[in-house]
Amino acid sequence: MNSKELIVNTLSNVVPDDIAKEQIEKLIEKPKSSDLGDYAFPTFILAKSLHKAPNMIAKDLVAEINQDGFEKIVNTGAYVNFFLDKGEFSNDILHTVLKEQADYGDQNQGKGGNVPIDMSSPNIAKPMSMGHLRSTVIGNSIAKIISKLGYSPIKINHLGDWGTQFGKLIVGYKKWGSEAEVEEDPINNLLKYYVRFHKEAEEKPELDDEARAWFKKMEDGDKDALALWTWFRKLSLSEFQKVYDRLGVEFDSYNGEAFYNDKMDDVIKTIQEKGLLEESRGAEIVDLSAQDLSPALIRKTDGATLYITRDLAAAIYRKNTYNFVKSLYVVGSEQSEHFKKLKAVLKMMGYDWSDDIHHIEFGLITTNGKKLSTRKGRVILLENVLNDAVDLAKKQIEEKNPGLENKDQVAEDVGVGAVIFHDLKNERRDNFDFNLEEVVRFEGETGPYVQYTNARALSILRKVGDVDYASADSMSLSDPEAWDTIKLIQEFPEIVSRAGEKYEPSVIAKYSLKLAKSFNQYYAHSKILTEDDGLNARLALVKSVSIVLQMSLNLLGVNAPEEM
RNA sequence: GUCGCAGUGGCUCAGCUGGAUAGAGCAACGGUCUUCUAAACCGUAGGUCAUGAGUUCGAAUCUCAUCUGCGGCACCA
Structure with a gap:
């Protein structure tokens, strides 16, 4: 009981x-x-x-x-x-955590069901921005959380690897670029062409026509056009990979937009067969006025398909391939209308599983209150942010723990961890204005604070050496100073399931801060390493705290260095 | 205009399905390292929870209206 x-x-x-x-x-x-x-x-x-x-x-x-x-x-x-009864309660919970270790908090409401997660999805030939960071780290964390709840997440990087922007890119490259330049620094130079294209196209609209023509060539299977596309894609992907490696994120699929090129005709055919397709202003649409939504544009006046057509194909493909129990899309909240339409069309097509599709929306990041825009060159480069954070972490280490062995690795863990944690700490839907000082802060309610707390706990455990506290009969701890910490440890499974139900990593982040704070208070006021009857129980507490803190950080996708 | 989201101390945010004196962190001020890592801990100061009604024994939390900010609203994704 x-x-x-x-x-x-x-x-x-x-x-x-x-x-x-x-x-x-x-x-x-x-x-x-x-x-x-x-x-x-x-x-x-x-x-x-x-x-x-x-x-x-x-x-x-x-x-x-x-x-x-x-x-x-x-x-x-x-x-x-x-x-x-503090003694009895603490004895129970500490025994449980030490026994279950990293399995503590595991649950099985998912029963192994597949859950594809559409996440990250950067555009080829453009740098990853802070916006992509959000999608990436939120998706990654949700994958870990639901995995602990017994689901089988499938992380899909739905790359933006098709579309008219490639026409623009090809034009830009042909006019102002060179192979050597692109090979040297692919993303930045491709971006340079893209930004220049938009700038010059304002004066010379004929550039847009050229771009459209190149994209048409791509769609028609023109060799030259596709060769360039393949090249851009490959270079971009390997650049992205560097960032993913640093973030510790892996994907199960890189099927992006291009992957669905040959799957859209079938979808359109089905829509037509169900009598849902209508003509309107020269385009083909599905009328959604019954759902209070503007129409879904399936085909443009020129016959080309659109975003929603592709997403319909993707949704159906994912259902057929994975037979999912839920399908998640970690995409900014400015697209909530799109997902309502997507679900509505699927429903009208007779797919009841459209109810299992969830748009995991998140707020946008602004600079000085303005929306970021790749076209206008107003981007915050994720790589720069990570580098700045790591540099700062390195500086802190030199100051506070100069004798530390693997400084560079720890600086990477702490710097990158600070950035990820900052992103996950607040509710996903909140917008936030980007502020570098705030993102790379290491004091107070931050990732490094949690990491540091864990490192201190581990340091104590290293110091005791071979005391066999883990198999002690009694872990009864009635110390009032430790009580809040013990209760928090007991709450962990509940926290995980709440985070999973709400698809909200911030629940875990907030919890980890609370636990870290509570343990730091205990640490500051109690001497743990003294030889008395309570030693085993105190060590069991320290160990349990470190287990739960590490798990929490892990669920967020943040590394937990042993020393820092 | 319309739909969606939000409005809590100087700044950034908590506050679970309504409940006991509204909590943190930054920033400010003052303390704590010969003792387990001071990236820590303790204390002081700071709020009529946007506004106005309503529901309730009880509202930051639910309902409605108003104001303000952000985002979406057919051939971008």
Whole structure:
């Protein structure tokens, strides 16, 4: 019986019969402050039926209640406050964590079901920006979280490797570029052509016609055009790979837009067969006015397909290939309309599984309050941000721990970790204005703070050497200084499932900060390494904290250096 | 115009399905390293939770309206 069940049972013996156990369980809450106990039962709802003031009810309940198994049960105002037996509780939880280790918190609500996650999806020949970072790290973290909940995530990098921008790129390259230049620094030089193209096209609209012509050649299978496309794609991909390596992200599929080129005719045919395709203003659409949405443009006036056509093909392909239980798209919230349409069209096509598609939207990153724009050259290069962060981390190490052995690796872990953590710390939907100083901050509520806490815990464990605390019979720890930390460790499984249900890595990030803070407080106020009866239990606590902190960081995709 | 998202101390944000005096972190000020890593810890100061109604025993949390900001709104993705 867990502690909550114990409380429900205890209460149900003294509360009027018309209040069901489930109802009691729903009413039980956690007080804001530990001084008020570990759980509380508000008595307001009993006031009417008992014709008594809530304060009196709480007092009477406490007088009647059986206190066995608790440290104490008292009333404060209208609340009945429960204080758990610290020794027993800590003994249970610490044993569990030390036994299960990295499996602690594992759950099986997913039952192995496949969950494709559309994430990252940078555009070929453009640098990865902070926006792509968001999609990448959020998707990666969600993959790890749902994997712990028993799902099988499939990480798909839906590369932007097709479209009219390649026509522009080819024009730009032919006019202003050279092979040597591109080989030397592919992304930046390709970007240079792209930005210049847009600048010059403002004056010379005929450039746009040229670009369209080149893209048409690509679609028609022209050898020269496709050779250039293949080359750009290959160079870009290997540049992207460098960033993914640093972020520790791997993909199960790189099927991007081009992959669906030969799969769209079938989709359009099906839409037509179901009688959904209409002509409007020279284009072919699916009318969605019944769903209060603007029409889905399936084919342009010139016969070319569009974004949604491709996404329909992709959605169907993924259902056929993976037979998913859910299909996730980690894409900015400015596209929420698009996903509503996508789901609506699928539904109209008779695919009920469209309900299993979820748009995991996130807020956009701005600079000085303005949206980033590749075309205007207003980008924040992810690589620069990572480099700056790592440099700063290196500097900190030189200052604070100059004797550290693998400084460069640790600087990489800390710098990159700070950037990832910063991105995941807040709710996904929040917009944020990019501020380098804030992103690479190492103090306070940051990734490095959590990493540092873990490193200190590990340092203690290194110091004790061969004390066999892990197999000790008793890990009973009634030290009030340690109590908040113990309770937080116990909460971890609940936190993981909440993060999974909401597709919200910030739940994990916030939790890791709370646990780190709580442990740092304990650390600052208690001497852990003293020879007394409590040593085993304290070491078990330190070990448990480090296990859970490392797991939390891991779920976020952040490394946890042993020393820093 | 319309739809969506948001509005909490100087700044950045927590606040779970409504509940006990609204919490953190930065920044400011003041303390704590001969003792387990001071990337830490402790303290002080700072908020009529955008505004106005409503529901409720009880609202930052739910409903409606208003204001402000951001984003989307047919041939980009």
